[in-house]
Amino acid sequence: MSEVSQLTAIDSAGALWPVLLRPGELSVTRVELVSQGVFGSVDDDYLSRLLAVREYLEARGQLLCCQGARPDVWPSGMLRQFENGRRAYVLDHDRRGGEFETVDIFAPAPAEVVVSVVEQGKAVFAFYGLPWRGE
Numbered sequence: 476m477s478e479v480s481q482l483t484a485i486d487s488a489g490a491l492w493p494v495l496l497r498p499g500e501l502s503v504t505r506v507e508l509v510s511q512g513v514f515g516s517v518d519d520d521y522l523s524r525l526l527a528v529r530e531y532l533e534a535r536g537q538l539l540c541c542q543g544a545r546p547d548v549w550p551s552g553m554l555r556q557f558e559n560g561r562r563a564y565v566l567d568h569d570r571r572g573g574e575f576e577t578v579d580i581f582a583p584a585p586a587e588v589v590v591s592v593v594e595q596g597k598a599v600f601a602f603y604g605l606p607w608r609g610e
Contacts, residue, residue: 478497479495479496479497480495480496480497480541480581480582480583481493481494481495481496481583482494482495482496482539482540482541482581482583483540483583483586484532484537484538484539484540485537485538485540485586485589486536486537487536489586491540491586492537494532494539496528496541496581519560520555520559520560520561521558521559521560521561521580521581522543522550522555522560522561522563522580523560524560525539525541525543525560525580525581526592529543529544529591529592530592533591533592538586538589538590538591539589540583540584540585540586540589541580541581541582541583541584541589542563542578542579542580542581542582542583542584543563543580543581544584544589544590544595545565545584545588545589545590545595546588546590546594546595546598546599547565547566547567547598547602548563548564548565548566548578548580548595549563549564549566549595549599550562550563550564551564554577560580561579561580561581562577562578562579562580563577563578563580564576564577565577565578566599566602568602
């Protein structure tokens with residue numbers, strides 16, 4: 476039986492939508508959106524697939540409530556390679572230069588701490604003191 480993450484997505488009105496996410500074995504991530512159908516993503520690693528799922532939901536006005544959608548969560552290149560993008564660091568200024576906590580990007584997160592892909596990118600760049608050059 477394949478792994479299933481039972482998550483929620485939140486829309487701009489604050490309504491919560493159930494989401495069943497099946498991360499798969501580095502082949503496909505399948506997301507079942509109750510009352511909205513099914514979306515599948517095939518990509519290089521778990522993080523890439525999660526980003527595709529989040530962008531799919533964001534195009535429909537929803538944010539996925541998972542650890543990988545927090546503005547303070549992002550993997551290093553080395554961690555991404557070793558964990559196939561499955562785990563990421565919690566970026567904490569107080570621990571800079573020390574050991575960071577890691578989280579499973581598919582674990583649930585409260586709706587009030589998740590942001591869009593672009594907002595997350597801006598936060599990660601700001602954490603590292605880099606100028607944002609994205610969209």
